Amino acid sequence: MWKKLMMMLIVFTMFFGGGLIPSFLLVKGLGMLNTIWAIVLPSAISAWNLIVMRTFFQSIPDELIESAKIDGANDMYIFFRIVLPLSMAIVAVIGLFHAVGEWNSWFNAVIYLRNREMYPLQLFLREILIENRIDNVTLTTTDISAMQAKRIIKYAVIIVSTVPILLVYPFLQKYFVKGILIGSLKE
Template identity: 45%
Template structure:
């Protein structure tokens, strides 16, 4: 029996009136939430290009710079420790990120491995460190006794591994079919080759997200440097900008600017410092955004 097929295009399924109302309502709500999140960033950016007098005179919304000027950025960047702060944070990123990613992948691969002797006991020990720690004083004494006090390595070595990120990496590895690694073992590949040539390329989106997590964490971290770093020349940029925010008039008046010039940008210097510390991360995110959703969701559902 020969079947005949209708070549006409089937009409698209139309949404009901209730579905359309919900979609419009949802779009309006999400737009308002997005504006509420974006406007503070826009306000800080516009205020950084304004003068203190204009900001004080305009206490309402700020959509465009008032009395446009680059004076706040010029004075902030003239701070003698700004360049050393950027140098230190870039050194921390250069040494920390490869170390953190390597440790995370190795730990995730171990936790995802099967038929490993004493695996449960070792993983339980790992998990114990997530919930309990010695505290700040033992950590300080440990850093001092290891010779890491007042050294950039104090900001690199202790944070070499985040177990939470290793668990994310482990969940991503669990999604990979066992047949893929088993066939590689049968062909004579060792664990190192399987990890570097099979697993790492497959979980690349997850690694991109973890790289973003680690990078943002290192960039925003100022507390450890405030505890373990004594010399101002070794402080990362966040600690320098924090000093600018707390005492901008005194810290920026280095004798090269008159008091009137400093006072002219006393308020907007704070906004310039916030912009300098935020914009680099905002510029990096678009390059990793395509991996973000895929990487954070991989491993959440198996099947």
């Protein structure tokens, strides 16, 4: 009944965000400052991913759902036994998009976390990269080995931050192929 209005409200949030200060005040007001929930909940779902998943769910034939209802299945059974197995391709894609976004995220941790023990890996890696800035003007010929060591540390940080996501991709690749094949079939 309200699906058109709800979609308009979701699209509205894509174009007009509240901003940093209202977001901080909301997290503070909910008592989530300096907790893991301050990092997890604000980015739990994006409007774009929600629209992509909604479009995919709408492409599932209504006949499947109707036949399950005729057989006596309730909504939860239909979702978990019919819709979700058919949607593993989109779930894998959205999961990878979200994982990459969270893996590369450091800004929310800077804003919401004060306890250094709760910092995510990317924030530590960012600190390493920034603290090892090389000022070419002040370097002399005796500082060549120090300059090379700093450069090696920077390259190692880049590898450490990239490899985990690269290791996840082969496990999800079969879902990408299925998603492409499903999207290419025409009735």
